[in-house]
Amino acid sequence: MPAGVQRCEVTPMTLSPWHRRALLVLLSVCTYTSLLVQGCGPGRGYGVRPTPRRLAPLKYKQYVPQISENNLGASGRAEGKITRDSERFNELMCNYNIHIDFKDEEHTQADRFMTKRCKDCLDRLAIAVMLQWPRTRLRVTEAWDEDGNHPPDSLHYEGRAVDITTSDRNTSKYGMLALLAVEAGFDWVHYESKHHVHCSVKADHSVALERGGCFPGLGQVTLESGEKIPMFLLKPGDKVLSQTQSGQTVFSRFLLFIHKDCGSRSVFLVLGTEDGHRLAITPNHLLFRSSHFEADHSKYQAYFANRVQKGDYVLVHGSGRGVRPSKVTSVTLEERTGVYAPLTEEGTLFVDGVLASSYASVEDHGLAHWAFGLLRFLHSLSQWTQRVEVAKANQTEAHICNDTKQKCQMWGDTTIRAKGVGWDHNNYCQQNTALLVDSYWKTCNIDRHKQGNVHWYARLLHTIGRLLLDSEIFY
Numbered sequence: 145m146p147a148g149v150q151r152c153e154v155t156p157m158t159l160s161p162w163h164r165r166a167l168l169v170l171l172s173v174c175t176y177t178s179l180l181v182q183g184c185g186p187g188r189g190y191g192v193r194p195t196p197r198r199l200a201p202l203k204y205k206q207y208v209p210q211i212s213e214n215n216l217g218a219s220g221r222a223e224g225k226i227t228r229d230s231e232r233f234n235e236l237m238c239n240y241n242i243h244i245d246f247k248d249e250e251h252t253q254a255d256r257f258m259t260k261r262c263k264d265c266l267d268r269l270a271i272a273v274m275l276q277w278p279r280t281r282l283r284v285t286e287a288w289d290e291d292g293n294h295p296p297d298s299l300h301y302e303g304r305a306v307d308i309t310t311s312d313r314n315t316s317k318y319g320m321l322a323l324l325a326v327e328a329g330f331d332w333v334h335y336e337s338k339h340h341v342h343c344s345v346k347a348d349h350s351v352a353l354e355r356g357g358c359f360p361g362l363g364q365v366t367l368e369s370g371e372k373i374p375m376f377l378l379k380p381g382d383k384v385l386s387q388t389q390s391g392q393t394v395f396s397r398f399l400l401f402i403h404k405d406c407g408s409r410s411v412f413l414v415l416g417t418e419d420g421h422r423l424a425i426t427p428n429h430l431l432f433r434s435s436h437f438e439a440d441h442s443k444y445q446a447y448f449a450n451r452v453q454k455g456d457y458v459l460v461h462g463s464g465r466g467v468r469p470s471k472v473t474s475v476t477l478e479e480r481t482g483v484y485a486p487l488t489e490e491g492t493l494f495v496d497g498v499l500a501s502s503y504a505s506v507e508d509h510g511l512a513h514w515a516f517g518l519l520r521f522l523h524s525l526s527q528w529t530q531r532v533e534v535a536k537a538n539q540t541e542a543h544i545c546n547d548t549k550q551k552c553q554m555w556g557d558t559t560i561r562a563k564g565v566g567w568d569h570n571n572y573c574q575q576n577t578a579l580l581v582d583s584y585w586k587t588c589n590i591d592r593h594k595q596g597n598v599h600w601y602a603r604l605l606h607t608i609g610r611l612l613l614d615s616e617i618f619y
């Protein structure tokens with residue numbers, strides 16, 4: 145492999161001696177300061193891991209957690225029916241667990257179809273039931289529903305919900321059965337009817353992304369030169385359009401990818417604004433929004449993207465350096481390739497022309513930015529030592545970039561260089577999406593052997609945070 149190719153990995157995923165030393169400092173610093181943060185929050189002692197409450201068997205009509213099923217903290221919202229014809233049908237698994245009775249009243253095996261998370265929880269529950277009541281088994285009366293027997297937004301249509309009983313159908317066991325289901329990991333359990341317990345889970349992709357929230361690989365960032373490039377071509381040291389805490393528009397140095405996985409496909413929220421911007425972003429990523437028109441840019445607060453609704457305002461970047469509020473006019477779900485979470489020095493950046501945060505999963509931009517402070521600092525230092533490597537990476541990526549640009553030009557668009565914009569779908573190279581995708585996969589294959597990673601620092605923070613912070617704050 146040519147030397148230049150190997151340098152193409154933008155993120156140092158392994159620990160250099162420098163990082164290892166830093167990690168020690170970090171552990172103590174983070175632990176200490178997380179305690180402080182926790183100390184300001186409600187309840188719970190300093191640094192004591194909350195002992196899980198031992199719940200009592202559920203009462204009739206009780207549900208756990210005590211929020212509605214489609215809430216983020218429970219199973220999350222419905223994402224659309226899955227039929228045997230739909231592409232998503234392949235995501236469902238067939239549960240052949242011999243310790244579970246499937247009622248299968250439809251005689252289609254539909255009750256065996258479920259998402260992976262649902263299957264995992266059910267398998268765990270089957271064991272718990274046998275341990276609790278010897279000679280009794282878990283019984284599934286309803287899982288995936290393809291016949292439309294449930295309300296329109298039911299999770300049964302996606303294989304994310306099951307109705308269960310015990311094999312002896314002794315209703316006095318169902319309160320306990322519901323408790324066992326909570327302990328088996330179902331995200332929402334409801335002692336719904338005298339005749340069954342309803343359990344549901346989060347969507348698999350939302351669980352997969354719990355720790356990283358991202359943009360797709362072809363999400364565009366704006367460079368200092370005014371050029372818009374797809375995110376996958378970002379390299380350390382590039383300066384991208386972002387905003388300071390006080391609301392000033394600046395070009396901020398791109399440091400590394402907190403999360404980078406070029407090969408995966410995921411469902412993104414796509415927010416459309418009244419002036420034609422379209423931002424694709426994972427639901428757990430932070431985005432700056434205001435519920436009403438607000439001229440002062442510093443008044444826009446970071447929220448999980450899936451809290452953004454039609455009619456909210458986000459900040460968009462127009463021509464030149466002009467940033468202005470724009471109303472969200474549509475929110476849809478679309479599948480895209482690659483997940484990238486770029487960290488900038490300012491902790492913010494404009495993606496597809498819309499202001500977003502570098503952070504995800506924890507709904508507190510300020511806290512996240514502060515917690516990443518040490519990494520940002522270390523990285524600024526290490527960029528000095530890595531200059532040579534960067535220059536080599538630069539060569540390879542410049543080549544790919546050049547390659548695609550030329551192909552764009554071959555397609556007849558000779559204005560690209562003159563205007564300094566190579567990637568703007570709206571203006572140029574519209575027919576060239578295929579070529580762009582081509583170069584995307586070229587880059588992806590180059591660093592495939594090192595992909596699929598959430599940065600170690602982010603993982604560490606997440607673990608510490610989970611132990612010490614209020615769970616409300618997490619996605």
Ligand SMILES: *[C@@H]1O[C@H](CO)[C@@H](O)[C@H](O)[C@H]1NC(C)=O
Nearest residue numbers: 277312313314315316317320
């Ligand atoms: C039903 O379950 C309860 C609790 O496990 C048990 O006490 C009772 O004897 C069972 N009833 C029958 C008819 O099996």
Ligand SMILES: *[C@@H]1O[C@H](CO)[C@@H](O)[C@H](O)[C@H]1NC(C)=O
Nearest residue numbers: 381531534535536538539542
């Ligand atoms: C990267 O390449 C560009 C030209 O393609 C050059 O202007 C720039 O200085 C290079 N950056 C580094 C760090 O070598």
Ligand SMILES: *[C@@H]1O[C@H](CO)[C@@H](O)[C@H](O)[C@H]1NC(C)=O
Nearest residue numbers: 539542543544545546547550
């Ligand atoms: C880009 O392509 C042009 C035309 O083939 C070539 O002259 C130039 O050296 C290339 N630049 C890079 C950085 O590969």
